[in-house]
Amino acid sequence: MNFYPKDSCGIVGVFGTPNAAKLTALGLHALQHRGEEGAGIVSVNDYGQFNHHKNIGLVSQVFANGALDRLIGNMSIGHNRYSTTGKSVIENVQPLLIDCQRGKIALAHNGNLININALRSELASAGAVFQTSTDSEFMLHLIARSEGTLSEAIGEMMSKVSGAYSLVICTKDELVGVRDPRGFRPLCIGTIGGTFVFASETCALDLMGARFIRDVLPGEMVFISKDGLRSEKSKVTAACSFCIFELVYFERPNSKYIDNSVHSYRFEMGITLFKEQPCEADVIVPVPDSGTPAAFGFASASKIPLEMAFVRSHYTGRSFIQPERGMRVDSVKMKLALIGELVKGKRVVMIDDSVVRGTTCIERVKNLRDAGATEVHIRVSCPPHKFACHYGIDFPDRNELIAVSHQGESLCKALNVDSIGYLSEEGLLKACGGHSFCMACFNGKYPITPECAK
Amino acid sequence: MNFYPKDSCGIVGVFGTPNAAKLTALGLHALQHRGEEGAGIVSVNDYGQFNHHKNIGLVSQVFANGALDRLIGNMSIGHNRYSTTGKSVIENVQPLLIDCQRGKIALAHNGNLININALRSELASAGAVFQTSTDSEFMLHLIARSEGTLSEAIGEMMSKVSGAYSLVICTKDELVGVRDPRGFRPLCIGTIGGTFVFASETCALDLMGARFIRDVLPGEMVFISKDGLRSEKSKVTAACSFCIFELVYFERPNSKYIDNSVHSYRFEMGITLFKEQPCEADVIVPVPDSGTPAAFGFASASKIPLEMAFVRSHYTGRSFIQPERGMRVDSVKMKLALIGELVKGKRVVMIDDSVVRGTTCIERVKNLRDAGATEVHIRVSCPPHKFACHYGIDFPDRNELIAVSHQGESLCKALNVDSIGYLSEEGLLKACGGHSFCMACFNGKYPITPECAK
Amino acid sequence: MNFYPKDSCGIVGVFGTPNAAKLTALGLHALQHRGEEGAGIVSVNDYGQFNHHKNIGLVSQVFANGALDRLIGNMSIGHNRYSTTGKSVIENVQPLLIDCQRGKIALAHNGNLININALRSELASAGAVFQTSTDSEFMLHLIARSEGTLSEAIGEMMSKVSGAYSLVICTKDELVGVRDPRGFRPLCIGTIGGTFVFASETCALDLMGARFIRDVLPGEMVFISKDGLRSEKSKVTAACSFCIFELVYFERPNSKYIDNSVHSYRFEMGITLFKEQPCEADVIVPVPDSGTPAAFGFASASKIPLEMAFVRSHYTGRSFIQPERGMRVDSVKMKLALIGELVKGKRVVMIDDSVVRGTTCIERVKNLRDAGATEVHIRVSCPPHKFACHYGIDFPDRNELIAVSHQGESLCKALNVDSIGYLSEEGLLKACGGHSFCMACFNGKYPITPECAK
């Protein structure tokens, strides 16, 4: 329990309908890509009674067998948990639900705090009892200790925690959406009739049948109760530093950021990528799904024909076979099959959204060469990954990042490619509309210094 | 989470063997009769790392599939949970495991606190965060808040909580057995070579292959560490009030209390019962299993022949059939079958350990009469149950106790028996060796006034 | 699939109630002791539609979760399977359900055929396709091949198969109960209002709420349809040879054989056992449950006091712990605990229903001696087991039978007892009322020569 895993999760909140838990489950299903390890929902009925169901597994598994029918109430919050380590423990699946002097409070958290040792030590010496190994629990302790109103308590908590956090919180009569002052992780507001909805991405609103209202702003607390919606601003102010990797990779292409779809930003990345890193080739091959929009942009700029030569499997089952001696199970091929004749005898430029460890990239290049590609070039729709993320994305250790250990010729050799080209930081920023982003994973400029770096 | 269920559970602790968790599981299996709802074990290895496994179900189910292999370490505590309400929630299965300024602490609790509202209110106003709906969590909060040594912290906790509690606690290097100052619930110490063992009853020691050393005394804290066994006495003193119902019904007949087996006390109850409530009959029929020893005592005193006419089924499966109209499923018959010819044409005296609600008693009498018994008399090896237990036994509400609503002729009529005779309080006390017992469920004299009665 | 396991199973059939499947499940639950490996039910509705559900596990597990609700129809048959080997395969769980020129037929079988090689070879060369590894399938093939009426077909089948078989069979409109010409395995008929019931033992009738009518006679076919009950006699005639071991061990004490309860036969065995093998002792200790009635008989004849010193556990879970080095898990103790003080310093005579391998017997004797018994004598309520059963009881190989490898002094030494005494064949026969029994497991006189012995 001294282990605080990074988590890139999905969160949902619903207020004002007897279908609250079912809508929440639909929203979580639409956000399943943000976390496949576990899922949970807490619902609250008009008498202030809380119901709770959570488990390891996908949303559709956790809420099979009528679990949703027992989650009665007009208010509900939910959470998808991202698996960051081998060990899945149900205790860490959210929402967390506690009782305290304020009564019961449930909380679901997307993001990662960076001053956990300080928080833990302060709380522990005040007699706090921790029952999970999540940083999210600290926020509940801080709220429970505060004696002011709920908004004062959340404000006080925000002044003490540091890092990335988008939250949905519910008490017996209020639903709250919170985003940290820098807005690392997304959180938006929608509506269906008189029902209000929070969700990590707008793609959840679409499936829930909700209309997008606006994003929760960095540093904003949005309270929803029978009296309607009320907004408060945290006293903590800071420059916005939205996670650029949400746009590059994490979010669904049909989700929206500011006024445009994630797809459109990725398409722009592809256009800029071609301008910065042109390439002579006979065919463009995207690595689906997240590399596809940039590949279309690259194609539109370069006029090189694009082929969906990699075909994604709809069945994962990564671990059901333990191969034995003399048998090779290509887990990369289990995810993407290749239509060999589309690349045979051709110069291929493969468009990927990012190259992190490089291991799957090497396999894909091998597949292309085995199928007869005469040249293989890689173009990547973001800069090289060189630094850890402390705000909720689970990158491997620095020494496992291939752009740290290899550059230039050495990198091409390691990947067995004829050339590699990354999008520049400036190019990426421009493609993303020039908004204010955290790009620490590329350049090490951390908006808030993490504890471990002090 | 404002619900604090009464629990009559089984607890086990082991120190000093790499098989700690497996021994603990064996002990819990031997104590399965004390709680069938759920089971859990926490183990600690030499590096102070804690492992935890718990679930709803029997010990043999919860620890199937290799769960014990992952519970490594030389120290371990375990818990069987008694189902007191319809809803089984994994959160309430013990041991509880927390982290705090003292590091990690695990606790397993048998008993019931009676000042929970006061405790809750004091802790909550100090900012405590509750994550279970058990009274056991309060004890952890109190220990976590104390700044002294572990023994000071436990001592302080004991001065604040009121009620029944036998506990096993483990920190990263110590195992502690604790019994409340009145000793409501049992807890004993055993040894196997250099390994120390705590268990609720001695029947667990037998299965674990351990030798009985002695009981943990009321108000005693027994600390076991690499330095051996150390005893401390709580500053709270009180007269002993051991639960008489443990002897009457709850414990296994092969468990020991003071120097004798539970069987022998029950045999004595039967002898005294005959003296106090003699009966002319042709055959004595025990209600197995807990009524059997008293029936043997009754037989030895009365010289009336005893027949094991009720045969216990080894398969429960109480709820797998939902009977439909025109179909009668006799759940009492599913548990005990009757060998009709042993009672046909005879005057039967049925010996039972207790009559609480009276519902199963009524069914048994019907079975006996259907099989041709000419008279049915009941003799009960304890006094009439008339009061709630606040110290951990889950009796129904007072108005469901048949001895509250019916007496004398009316009671015989309700049960459809020719006569009924209960053991007197004095007779019961004498049969139990004249030790100091809590008999509140019979006479309403509560050793500690419960909160609800104030 | 060349493996035909012996099976001592329980079978049930119900005709004439919309609760047919639920009644069948109740009956199977009462017969659970006859087979714990798997269970199945086939039901038939008025339109001749068959439903089928079966699985590995206890009746209460297999039919949990609403399976019974889907087994609609007024007719139903069921089966409990006995686990005879390590490998449990769902294919072998009965009832078997087939389609053929007669339409669909379901069959459940208790017993064991002895001419399986001949049957298999004859059927195979006629083009038969086998899909299970049970001998029961042969009977279905024989019925399917016959071109006469159903009763002609069953009669023809009975003339071809040899061995032990009690059967319940259902077609789209008839329920049939069949017992082989020698009547090795039991089968009885009962009624509830207009509903007819077949069951292996009368204890199932009791739980189903049915009144016992009579046994199906050896060689009899009992047909039940909308026209009522009709009996036919097989052309094959043979002397009755009811399995004596059903009375000694297998049946529940409350089941009936001829006019008396199984308990009463066992009680008589105990009386005769004392007469034949008297013993000086201070206390009689039964090995529950099947040894208890004989011990009561032995006590009534000898006037030695009886104590229920062995206490049976209600939780099995035999295999959940894999003990490690330095740890001893006494699986015998997990089943029976000992109240030591009842035997301490005493000469004990332990009454058991049978001694087969001797392994658990050795453990029990050790427990008694460890608890301080000064002498341990064994009296066994049947003769020594020396021969295999070919008619459905799963004894171990001859060379594992302790009475084959040891006699007299050598046997006492092996078991570490002061004396051992078995009931004689004559004594056993007499205690069982002098009826005609198969005693081949004691004397090797097989009523029908098994194929393997030819």
Place this chain on the structure above:
Amino acid sequence: MNFYPKDSCGIVGVFGTPNAAKLTALGLHALQHRGEEGAGIVSVNDYGQFNHHKNIGLVSQVFANGALDRLIGNMSIGHNRYSTTGKSVIENVQPLLIDCQRGKIALAHNGNLININALRSELASAGAVFQTSTDSEFMLHLIARSEGTLSEAIGEMMSKVSGAYSLVICTKDELVGVRDPRGFRPLCIGTIGGTFVFASETCALDLMGARFIRDVLPGEMVFISKDGLRSEKSKVTAACSFCIFELVYFERPNSKYIDNSVHSYRFEMGITLFKEQPCEADVIVPVPDSGTPAAFGFASASKIPLEMAFVRSHYTGRSFIQPERGMRVDSVKMKLALIGELVKGKRVVMIDDSVVRGTTCIERVKNLRDAGATEVHIRVSCPPHKFACHYGIDFPDRNELIAVSHQGESLCKALNVDSIGYLSEEGLLKACGGHSFCMACFNGKYPITPECAK
């Protein structure tokens, strides 16, 4: 069991490696799209011992938990079952495994027989016992009855059954691949070192790491044993009629037919579709995945830009929510999300592989219009579906086919589209290289008259 479901399944066979079952599982995983209901594998070791494992579920679920480790042996066959009806029964999951006068035989079948009533009646009157409700079982009965060599027996079976069947069969020492005389369903041969492999599609060879050798020819039996590969031709001859819908929809785009990838045929369909059914539009939107290659062909011919506006979800979970009143769960949206801005204000031509019932098509059109598409045109890469398939594809009843009930304007109105255009039969044939195909689902010209039409 008079119910013979149509099944479009995947089959695999492996000979000559100790990893046979694991390779088979990999192959089945690659063929998962051909059947998601259940999966099974039979393996055979050098001693002729058969092992069997099958269950309801995906390959990765059925073979989780070490099931593959128990499937030892150098030979193995496997099967993916397609769910055609609500009721999934494990009995119908293949491979079927029987015992008969030839010893044990396992069989896995892809396709559908059309003379099942005749077969059933002939076999039943000869005394056959059926234990599944599959047509596949008939083939085993016919083989079991034949007295000649295995190849004679299979040949004889082929002369009696009529319809579509690709088979893998294994006996204790031979693996056989069989394709019916018209070659309705695919089956190919591959090799890895000395190991031979059969699979329904070449995409399975790719994942297994096997090299494609050739297709099994229509009417061919390919025997593989320790003596190598041997081919025999069935005496039944017929014109080839390969299922065109395998190319249009069923097979994976990276699988091969004759010399080209399925992708390339679909690309050609798209080119021809534009030529036959041109359309003025601003954007081409494919319905992924099977509509994508044709859309690329359509784009290449029309020069209209293509956008991947529909984004496929990687999580199905179709049934976990039972929506309540006032809540709309759009199951079509759960599968495909739309990037609205790519179609907003544009004239859209949506390319789909087929329109069968029309229900999902209507939903997609609605999504496009809701997102602001000004016109919606549909182009379909095959002719209108108007007839049932009797050879293994599970189309709905004729009266549910939208092209049967609606044409022309009425069809456009039903789908709410501005225009719809289908590829012609001639166009489709040409795109598929002019080979000999069954196109009965379009034109009702059945290569073999089905029983039900006689």
